[in-house]
Amino acid sequence: MxxxxxxxxxxxxxxxxxxxxxxxxxxxxxxxxxxxxxxxxxxxxxxxxxxxxxxxxxxxxxxxxxxxxxxxxxxxxxxxxxxxxxxxxxxxxxxxxxxxxxxxxxxxxxxxxxxxxxxxxxxxxxxxxxxxxxxxxxxxxxxxxxxxxxxxxxxxxxxPEAFPGRCRAPLSRMDDEEVASLLVSAAQFRLRRKSERLGAMGRATGPEQALFQGLAEALGYRHNKTSMAVLAQRCPVDELAGLDGPAREARLFGCAGFLSPEIGGGACGGDAAPYLRRLWDRWWTMRDRHEPSRLRALAWRGDGTRPLNHPHRRVGALALLLEKWEVLRELWEKPVNNSEKVVNKWLADLSHPYWDRHYSLGSKPTPKPVRIVGRDRLRDLLGNVVFPGAIGISPDRWRDYLGLGGVASNQKLRRAALRLFGPDEQRRKLFTRYYHQQQGLLQIFEDFCLEDASDCRDCPFPEQLAQWRGAEAGPSPNGGQAARAGAPFSEAGLAGAGGTASPADSAYARVG
Ligand code: SF4
Known part of the structure; x- marks a missing residue:
């Protein structure tokens, strides 16, 4: 039939x-x-x-x-x-x-x-x-x-964007706690490397300048990271601290190469004109001292970036962070009970009369307000710059870091989760909920997937997982790989990495 x-x-x-x-x-x-x-x-x-x-x-x-x-x-x-x-x-x-x-x-x-x-x-x-x-x-x-x-x-x-890897099978045999410990340790390793970099920069240029450059780089995203770093070096934070708000903005936009007599003269018209005029009036008085030669002009990339991430807006965001420098410094130096509360507060506080309504210098106003720094970018600023800097001062800040929520999925994260967890959507969700989990996944992806040229065949990671599990089952809670990966941190930090007491660890049970 x-x-x-x-x-x-x-x-x-x-x-x-x-x-x-x-x-x-x-x-x-x-x-x-x-x-x-x-x-x-x-x-x-x-x-x-x-x-x-x-x-x-x-x-x-x-x-x-x-x-x-x-x-x-x-x-x-x-x-x-x-x-x-x-x-x-x-x-x-x-x-x-x-x-x-x-x-x-x-x-x-x-x-x-x-x-x-x-x-x-x-x-x-x-x-x-x-x-x-x-x-x-x-x-x-x-x-x-x-x-x-x-x-x-x-x-x-x-x-399909990526195929599940050979490690998917051994990972699927590991229980949630074992996978959690692996990711936490990879995340801690990644955090430590970022902390060491900021520490080295801080010893060379001063801790606040290191923080400032780190924030500038993070705001530049991938395409404009270097230009933002150079801009932060050309406009050192201690020099900017001596200026009032409008002069700070003018110095940053001018040194970035975004101001010209035409822009300042009202060529853009519309509601942008008064703001641009103000910027130009301040830049004009300092231009001789700070304008880089044409040969040294920064190369900004606007192609392939969303209008929201236009380089003008990124520089506007950096200027706005300077307005909140004292709050940032406090965040850096003192523990926070709840990292997400900090994110929410910053979301409410970071606002600018021009940048809340414009994509670039001289653009038409947007129909609705657009956040100058969104939730994900704030989490990145905290997770990639503020906490790595803070943990170099106090290893206890690891706990603040563990409580930070994850960013919305992006291409790299999606690929990493697909390769490691395959179609197991529950695990993909469970292990990308927090920022540290995402960082742990990215670390493994970079260490193994991006190094591999054998379509997984010669990748050592799957076999290594057996050893990871063996170490997990060992007699000492801090004696396994998780603990070794966290060696530079204090015992408190290690307990968070390898043990079961961290806020994020307890969250696994809730989500799972
Ligand atoms: S390259 Fe290694 S870590 Fe990446 S998916 Fe393949 S087996 Fe897994």
């Missing part, structure tokens, strides 16, 4: 969803437009449909050792891949296009972000004449023309 319509289709649909869910899923944003050609080829490529072994355009053997991660942002399509080309293992990015000519059509050949591409994969090329793939740095990129493919099947509704 044939199945009833549409019962069989529904059954198949459920089956399909289960299969894709098992690979760890990223659901496409509602309303995002499906680009059939390119996306389909990429989905098939990443799903391994074309296989791993190819012949390159020069006749050389090309083996995909590791497909890498699917890049959801600007830049090459797949990052952290490993490809053996003519017997030589190369790590880098892979670009997948429908046509070899898309490389130049899309401007990749003039874009330094594509300098790390080790393989250009495409499904079509001109019938006559060879088209080479070259980078902005004049590197020749190996090419693979995909075997004939059929466009009959549509792509899956869910596209």
């Amino acid at each position: 044939s199945p009833r319509y549409p019962a069989a289709a529904e059954r198949y649909e459920q089956f399909r969803e289960r299969v894709w869910a098992a690979a760890g899923i990223i659901v496409r944003a509602p309303g995002s437009r499906f680009l059939p050609d390119e996306l389909e080829i990429q989905a098939r490529w990443f799903g391994g449909e074309y296989g791993r072994c190819f012949q390159g355009s020069e006749g050389e053997p090309v083996e995909i050792v590791q497909f890498g991660h699917w890049n959801r942002g600007a830049g090459p399509d797949f990052t952290e891949a490993a490809v053996r080309i003519d017997g030589v293992l190369r790590r880098g990015d892979i670009e997948v296009d429908p046509d070899v000519r898309d490389w130049e059509r899309h401007g990749h050949g003039a874009n330094p972000r594509f300098n790390g591409v080790v393989l250009h994969v495409f499904a079509d090329q001109p019938a006559l004449g060879r088209v080479f793939t070259r980078t902005e740095a004049h590197g020749n990129v190996a090419q693979v023309l995909l075997p004939q493919y059929s466009g009959l099947q549509g792509p899956p509704d869910f596209l």
Whole structure:
């Protein structure tokens, strides 16, 4: 008897969803437009449909050792891949296009972000004449023309961003406490490294300048981190402390290279004009002393960043943090009972008449107010800068750090959780709830996944987990790896890392 319509289709649909869910899923944003050609080829490529072994355009053997991660942002399509080309293992990015000519059509050949591409994969090329793939740095990129493919099947509704790793199985056999202890220890190791860096900077330039530069870097995100660091060095915190608020802003924006006579002269018009005029009037009086030469101008990147994170707003946020410097210093020096309370208070306090309503200097006002520093960024400032600095002064601050909530998921975190926990959504949630758990996951991801070029085969982490468990079961609560990873901290800190008394540890039971 044939199945009833549409019962069989529904059954198949459920089956399909289960299969894709098992690979760890990223659901496409509602309303995002499906680009059939390119996306389909990429989905098939990443799903391994074309296989791993190819012949390159020069006749050389090309083996995909590791497909890498699917890049959801600007830049090459797949990052952290490993490809053996003519017997030589190369790590880098892979670009997948429908046509070899898309490389130049899309401007990749003039874009330094594509300098790390080790393989250009495409499904079509001109019938006559060879088209080479070259980078902005004049590197020749190996090419693979995909075997004939059929466009009959549509792509899956869910596209995997990363595949579960070999360590997923041993991790799934560990109980929550064991995994928690592993993450706590990795987080503590990461925190200690950040603390050491801030300590070294503090010994060279003074603790407050180190804190200031650390905050500036964190506000710069990935793209503008260095420019923000240099800006903090060109505008030292002790010099800014001697200025009033408007002069501080003018100095920062001027040294950043964002002020000009045109901007100050009202060229932007609208409600931005009075604010820009004020900035220019103050900058004009100090310009001779502080304006860097054209050759030393900072290179800001606004491409690929959300309007909310425009470099102008980041500098505005840094100026605003200076208004609260005393509160920041107190936070650095004195324990807090509840880190999240601090975040909430700062969210309420950090406000600016211009930046609450504008994306950049001279932009039109936004329809609704936009926070100059959001909750996630505040947690990052605390978790990446303030607590690492504070813990260098007092190891007891580890407990403040443990209570800090996690940030909303991001690309790296998602990949790390998918690789380690696979489809176990409950564990992915349980172990990304707090900031330290997220940091622990990122540490493991960076230490193992990003170092691996064997598609997990040669990664030592899965085998090492058995030893971790053995150490956990050992006689001394502080005698295992967890304790060793936390050695530089005090016994109180170690108890938090390896024992069961930390606030975050008790939270595992609640969530689980
Ligand atoms: S590379 Fe190692 S740590 Fe990463 S997913 Fe594979 S086995 Fe796990």
